[in-house]
Amino acid sequence: MDGTVVIKGSKSGIILVLSPDASYETLKEDIAAKFKASAAFFGEAQKAISFKGHKLSDEQKMEIINVIQQNCQLSIPCIIEEDPVTEEAFREALEKNLSGNNSSSTGQFYKGNLRSGQVLDVETSIVIIGDIKPGAKVISKGNVIILGSLQGNVYAGAAGNTNAFVVALDMHPVQIRIADAIARSPDSPVKKGKGRGKKQKNTVRETKIAFLENGNIYIEPLDRDVISDIRL
């Protein structure tokens, strides 16, 4: 098995140099052995991977990735095809993959009202000082906090973060999406609100939170119990 498989590691990626002469089956066995031996060295990490030397089909690449993941703690979210720009591509690919995880703990501010047709699309969590009007949309990979009235569309956890939540001082959204779930406003109360208009405005504004639980979106008053359940 000597020399058939060489692992070249870098900070964010692995280049697997395979002998062009060895058969696919031997390579697979050798890769399994190599990674098992260096499992402790790699530890638990995310790495992009690139293959060199040996021509592999897509199925074979997937199979090799499976073999690697079975034999050590590495997780491999992507394969990089182009060799010359490998390192740069590794870094970018991983940054993309990781930003989804950091998005709920970092944030930014936006001041102003979002009106119909305007879209605010951010990578992090966002605090909006202003109103979201019907027809406007906020998309965030993290959480969305609105210091104002929410009457439009919000998409929190856009990269799939199911812990994402939406808080608004006045919660009357048209639609809320969190990760893969969608909730829409009820048909009847919204109509009544529109019809009466002024009467609705006089009713008490209550700060509410929308969160995801068991695939359903719930909207509840933001009280101490709910706050203690928030996970970032």
Next chain:
Amino acid sequence: MGEVIVITSGKGGVGKTTSTANIGTGLAMMGKKVALIDTDIGLRNLDVVMGLENRIVYNLVDVVENNCRIKQALIKDKRYPNLYLLPSAQTKDKTAVTPGQMKKLTGELRNEFDYILLDCPAGIEQGFKNAIAGADRALVVTTPEVSAVRDADRIIGLLEANEITQTHLIVNRLRADMVKEGNMMSSDDVVEILAIDLIGIVPDDEHIVISTNNGEPLVGSDCQAGQAYMNISKRILGEDVPYLDLEVTKTFFQRFASIFKK
């Protein structure tokens, strides 16, 4: 094979969207499979008038850009299961779609639906060109005002230039009392100026405002506008329906006005 009908006017605010919502619902009430397409990209509101805004996930631009399949973007109406709405995008503008793409889209919907109604934006620019691209026939909406009639005349000319010859006229927001006093053009006057066949007269009716605000088309209801829209839907299906007697409106409005005069 379905029929594609564009509802257009040239001038804004004469009731294209309200007419589209009500005629479409009327056709659906009579058992036809109907798709409404909002082609007013960037200023969508057919979904609001239909009360379906909260159901929008994908829109017209997503469909032509192949971000989703047509079936995913079609919203089923909450009252009639054979009525569907393809909403427009709010964040793009008219240039996001080309006439060729609209032709292809309506061509595909033809196989599924009996009627496809296109709500056209005001104006004669790209949005108008997109809306009429795939249409077989047109309904031109106008109010009995000189400016609206002038714009309608321009639109009829443009429709003819684009080989849409089957064009019918809807006179909207007619006030029989004002016509009688000689302060408003009658529907006959409008037809004479525009020289196309009339398909309906819709009286000015406060119920329309209420219905639009509630997101529920009023076609088929007891009020005059509701009946007028039902009659238009029937005429589209080829039925011969007599025109409403708007004299009733006159006395109603007079009575209404006299209450306030005291």
